[in-house]
Amino acid sequence: MRLERRLGQGWPLRRGWPWAGLVLLLLVPLVLPEGFYLDLLMFTFMYAAMSVGWDIMGGYAGYVSLGHVGFFGLGSYAAALLLVHLGLPVFITAPLVGLMASLLGAGLGFISLRTRGPAFVIVTLTFTYVAQLLMLDLKSVTGGSQGLFLPLLDLPANLVIVPFYYGMLALLVIAILVSIAIRRSKFGLGLIAIREDEGKAEASGVNTSLYKILAFAISVWFAGTAGALHAQYLNYVDPDLAFELIITLNLIIMSLFGSRGIVWGPVLGAFILYPLSAYLVFLVPSRVAGQVHLAALGIVLVLVVMFLPDGLIRSYQGWRTKRPKDARPLEARASIVETTG
Amino acid sequence: MTKDLAVHSVAKSFGGVTALAECSLEVRAGSITALIGPNGSGKTTLFNCVTGFYRPDQGEMRFGETVLTGLRPNQIVHLGIARTFQITRIFKNMTVLENMIVPVRQLGLRTLFTAGIKGHERERAEGLLEFFGIAFLRDEMAGRLSFGQQKLLELAAALMAEPTLLMLDEPAGGLNPVMIDRLTGYIRELNADGMTFLIIEHNMGFVMQLCEPVIVIHRGRVIARGTPAAVRANPAVLDAYLGD
Amino acid sequence: MSPGLFAQSLVLGVLTGGMYALMAAGLTLIFGVMKVINVAHAAMIVMGAYLSLTLFRHLGIDPLVSVVLLVPVFLGLGALVQWGVVNRLAERDITLTVLMTFGFAIILEGLQGAIWTSSYQGIKTAYSLESFRLFTLYVPVVRLISAGVSLVLLAGLYVMLTFTSLGRAIRATIQNRTAAQLVGVNVRLVTTISFAIGIAIAGAAGPLLGMLFTFYPATHWLWIGKLLAIVVLGGLGSLRGAFVAAMLLGIAEQVTSVTIALDWAPMIFYVFLFGVLVVRPQGLFGTVERQSL
Ligand SMILES: Nc1ncnc2c1ncn2[C@@H]1O[C@H](COP(=O)(O)OP(=O)(O)OP(=O)(O)O)[C@@H](O)[C@H]1O
Ligand SMILES: [Mg+2]
Numbered sequence: 001m002r003l004e005r006r007l008g009q010g011w012p013l014r015r016g017w018p019w020a021g022l023v024l025l026l027l028v029p030l031v032l033p034e035g036f037y038l039d040l041l042m043f044t045f046m047y048a049a050m051s052v053g054w055d056i057m058g059g060y061a062g063y064v065s066l067g068h069v070g071f072f073g074l075g076s077y078a079a080a081l082l083l084v085h086l087g088l089p090v091f092i093t094a095p096l097v098g099l100m101a102s103l104l105g106a107g108l109g110f111i112s113l114r115t116r117g118p119a120f121v122i123v124t125l126t127f128t129y130v131a132q133l134l135m136l137d138l139k140s141v142t143g144g145s146q147g148l149f150l151p152l153l154d155l156p157a158n159l160v161i162v163p164f165y166y167g168m169l170a171l172l173v174i175a176i177l178v179s180i181a182i183r184r185s186k187f188g189l190g191l192i193a194i195r196e197d198e199g200k201a202e203a204s205g206v207n208t209s210l211y212k213i214l215a216f217a218i219s220v221w222f223a224g225t226a227g228a229l230h231a232q233y234l235n236y237v238d239p240d241l242a243f244e245l246i247i248t249l250n251l252i253i254m255s256l257f258g259s260r261g262i263v264w265g266p267v268l269g270a271f272i273l274y275p276l277s278a279y280l281v282f283l284v285p286s287r288v289a290g291q292v293h294l295a296a297l298g299i300v301l302v303l304v305v306m307f308l309p310d311g312l313i314r315s316y317q318g319w320r321t322k323r324p325k326d327a328r329p330l331e332a333r334a335s336i337v338e339t340t341g
Numbered sequence: 342m343t344k345d346l347a348v349h350s351v352a353k354s355f356g357g358v359t360a361l362a363e364c365s366l367e368v369r370a371g372s373i374t375a376l377i378g379p380n381g382s383g384k385t386t387l388f389n390c391v392t393g394f395y396r397p398d399q400g401e402m403r404f405g406e407t408v409l410t411g412l413r414p415n416q417i418v419h420l421g422i423a424r425t426f427q428i429t430r431i432f433k434n435m436t437v438l439e440n441m442i443v444p445v446r447q448l449g450l451r452t453l454f455t456a457g458i459k460g461h462e463r464e465r466a467e468g469l470l471e472f473f474g475i476a477f478l479r480d481e482m483a484g485r486l487s488f489g490q491q492k493l494l495e496l497a498a499a500l501m502a503e504p505t506l507l508m509l510d511e512p513a514g515g516l517n518p519v520m521i522d523r524l525t526g527y528i529r530e531l532n533a534d535g536m537t538f539l540i541i542e543h544n545m546g547f548v549m550q551l552c553e554p555v556i557v558i559h560r561g562r563v564i565a566r567g568t569p570a571a572v573r574a575n576p577a578v579l580d581a582y583l584g585d
Numbered sequence: 586m587s588p589g590l591f592a593q594s595l596v597l598g599v600l601t602g603g604m605y606a607l608m609a610a611g612l613t614l615i616f617g618v619m620k621v622i623n624v625a626h627a628a629m630i631v632m633g634a635y636l637s638l639t640l641f642r643h644l645g646i647d648p649l650v651s652v653v654l655l656v657p658v659f660l661g662l663g664a665l666v667q668w669g670v671v672n673r674l675a676e677r678d679i680t681l682t683v684l685m686t687f688g689f690a691i692i693l694e695g696l697q698g699a700i701w702t703s704s705y706q707g708i709k710t711a712y713s714l715e716s717f718r719l720f721t722l723y724v725p726v727v728r729l730i731s732a733g734v735s736l737v738l739l740a741g742l743y744v745m746l747t748f749t750s751l752g753r754a755i756r757a758t759i760q761n762r763t764a765a766q767l768v769g770v771n772v773r774l775v776t777t778i779s780f781a782i783g784i785a786i787a788g789a790a791g792p793l794l795g796m797l798f799t800f801y802p803a804t805h806w807l808w809i810g811k812l813l814a815i816v817v818l819g820g821l822g823s824l825r826g827a828f829v830a831a832m833l834l835g836i837a838e839q840v841t842s843v844t845i846a847l848d849w850a851p852m853i854f855y856v857f858l859f860g861v862l863v864v865r866p867q868g869l870f871g872t873v874e875r876q877s878l
Contacts (some may be wrong), residue, residue, distance in 0.1 A: 064680055066624070066687055111862050114613050118622050119862055121683055122817060125624060126810040130855045186442065193432055193443045200430040203392065204444040205418035205502050245803075249691060252684065288699050291802070295695025301688035303682050306670060356760075 051266030053222030062195030067124030101224025141302035147238025183244025259311030344405030351400030377554035433484030602835025617822035633791015659788025706809035
């Protein structure tokens with residue numbers, strides 16, 4: 001229980017190993033300039049950062065979003081358009097694109113988070129499709145299904161990945177710091193109160209709608225920003241690539257697998273699952289790889305939901321402390337108090 | 342600066358069931374008012390209307406000069422009305438201290454990222470826990486507390502919102518006599534400091550020794566109001582309790 | 586828009602709306618008893634379309650016959666899945682249950698892609714392209730058939746819900762689960778049966794969808810959006826509401842595709858969906874009450 005609280009509040013920071021890990025990751029491109037590993041790590045960072053973001057809504061507040069890739073895709077398009085039309089480099093616009101995603105998230109939150117119930121699921125579920133449809137139909141701006149080509153970065157081919165590597169790493173560091181800060185703050189406490197018992201939270205004076213909307217806005221900033229960087233990384237965006245369903249699915253699975261509502265849960269999930277799935281996809285014949293990958297991820301999601309809903313970290317803690325699953329009252333001490341009051 | 346609560350001909354029905362019908366009553370500032378009535382007479386529904394959980398079909402509710410109708414529960418808390426629930430509701434997977442911090446007024450830009458539990462809020466929380474004799478449990482998961490301790494925690498947490506009117510839904514329900522005595526003492530002490538109470542309770546002994554006035558509702562209407570003795574002697578009240 | 590064109594849109598809209606109503610009926614029924622959005626609902630309908638396609642191609646079985654064949658299969662599968670996995674989870678955690686149906690949707694999409702590839706398909710029968718004139722109006726035969734089949738099935742559902750004791754138990758469970766349990770309804774069984782019926786309706790709608798529209802594995806995202814718009818407009822859990830909303834949106838879609846552009850017709854659903862959620866989250870027929878004790 002102690003351990004959980006410490007982990008939940010970002011305890012390892014004081015221990016230093018995350019900082020050591022960070023230094024190590026900072027050095028990787030210098031020692032290991034091979035594209036393959038940098039690419040793998042970069043995508044791991046990207047998924048980890050977005051998962052941590054997803055978890056601010058899905059883990060702390062308990063509202064699972066089925067539409068984060070919508071923000072990722074719109075982020076890709078926004079960054080692409082800013083670059084193509086105004087010549088603004090993506091590495092500068094990415095955080096602002098994230099802010100646009102946040103504003104949009106706040107708007108969708110206003111539609112769907114003022115009441116409890118299924119509205120949030122419905123809106124996030126349909127939002128991705130709407131976004132995709134819009135990008136497809138606004139042909140004059142977005143190029144429709146042709147997509148948009150982004151000017152290449154002016155770097156030698158073997159170094160091109162380096163700025164993306166550091167960019168995604170920075171995004172991950174920000175995500176973790178923000179998540180820790182929220183977990184420690186009264187805001188975070190309010191979100192957890194909402195997850196535990198929303199009616200009671202409201203009766204305690206928590207402005208639940210505002211909290212949820214704010215949490216969602218923060219949550220999607222990471223998806224929007226990552227989408228922006230990703231567009232430049234591919235130098236291309238089209239409606240299929242930008243709104244790939246697998247992205248949302250990955251975020252959900254990584255958060256659940258690592259443990260929802262714990263800062264390091266989604267990070268752990270991403271660092272285990274992304275490399276693994278990259279390796280496994282490698283093994284499947286490419287003709288059906290996409291389909292099999294999708295089905296396999298679906299199966300993984302169902303299995304995790306059924307058998308590991310608490311995730312690795314929380315399950316490990318439960319196993320460590322071996323406390324009974326249902327909380328029992330402290331009878332022995334209770335009797336002392338109740339007679340001496 | 343404490344205020345009266347005035348409920349004026351509030352009605353609420355669920356499908357075909359009329360839970361409240363033209364219910365009017367008043368809770369004077371500084372009183373310990375009891376709300377009693379047979380099961381299903383609409384007491385909890387009245388609480389839910391006053392605290393913004395239900396929107397009444399008709400009628401008006403005021404706290405001092407402020408109209409409560411249409412406000413959300415969290416806004417009503419910040420006007421100074423806090424409540425507890427008939428079935429105790431606490432955040433079982435939070436520590437006792439965290440439970441105390443949730444109701445603190447919050448969310449300026451600063452609280453977005455600043456530490457949850459700090460300074461004078463922490464002192465106030467600890468003071469209240471001390472007052473209710475559960476301070477030694479402050480770092481315990483709230484779900485592990487005994488039933489009586491959970492009820493005290495819910496009460497203590499409600500006080501963190503700095504209410505002037507505290508609405509308790511069956512606070513003595515399920516408690517042993519020793520705990521009930523303690524609870525009576527706490528309520529008296531808080532009332533002496535100026536806190537107004539509106540208490541739903543089935544335990545007549547508790548009501549008779551603590552509350553004045555006593556309001557009786559039956560089938561969603563107020564049928565009697567007065568001192569405990571007067572209410573007890575009122576034939577309409579006896580009918581209500583024995584009638585069905 | 587000329588009156589003639591409007592009348593034409595009206596006819597097409599009502600005919601299409603009939604099938605939309607059938608597809609949405611299962612979704613709203615399942616939500617009613619379980620309070621869970623079955624994210625996989627449209628993927629199940631598309632699965633029905635693929636199965637019907639295969640039966641038609643390889644065995645020459647007419648899609649209308651496969652409607653009859655698929656109903657018992659989907660009924661059984663629905664019951665099995667609900668009883669085996671969904672039920673246990675749904676009683677513990679609604680959020681996880683929604684994620685589970687999301688997982689189902691993805692599995693179905695992936696499977697369909699792996700088996701039937703991701704290219705466009707359609708079920709082209711001998712009468713696919715036939716149509717006739719009614720006064721000045723153009724009436725495609727398949728739309729008429731699918732609307733007819735849908736109405737028959739919906740009428741059956743309506744009769745079952747209104748006049749049988751099972752139907753009463755289902756309606757009681759939708760209205761208030763706890764109260765239904767108190768008066769002796771076996772809500773678990775009722776939930777399983779309702780879920781199975783919902784899935785069976787999805788199975789029946791599959792071949793109809795396959796006859797009327799082209800489809801591919803990812804089309805279910807389009808459809809789940811349309812169905813949610815219908816179900817939300819009608820009030821979640823309300824069959825009557827879903828029926829009216831399906832007609833309204835079917836017509837609105839036709840009118841949009843004629844007056845604005847074909848590409849934008851699907852958008853009309855989302856406009857309604859988001860609009861309704863902003864203005865009246867409980868839909869046209871629904872009621873909401875904050876939960877409290
Ligand atoms: N959310 C609801 N939906 C439907 N009916 C309700 C709801 N809440 C209350 N009722 C009904 O309204 C009536 C009044 O209920 P209420 O809970 O207010 O009674 P009460 O006086 O608090 O009873 P008790 O002493 O048993 O707590 C009852 O018939 C109850 O069944
Ligand atoms: Mg009550």
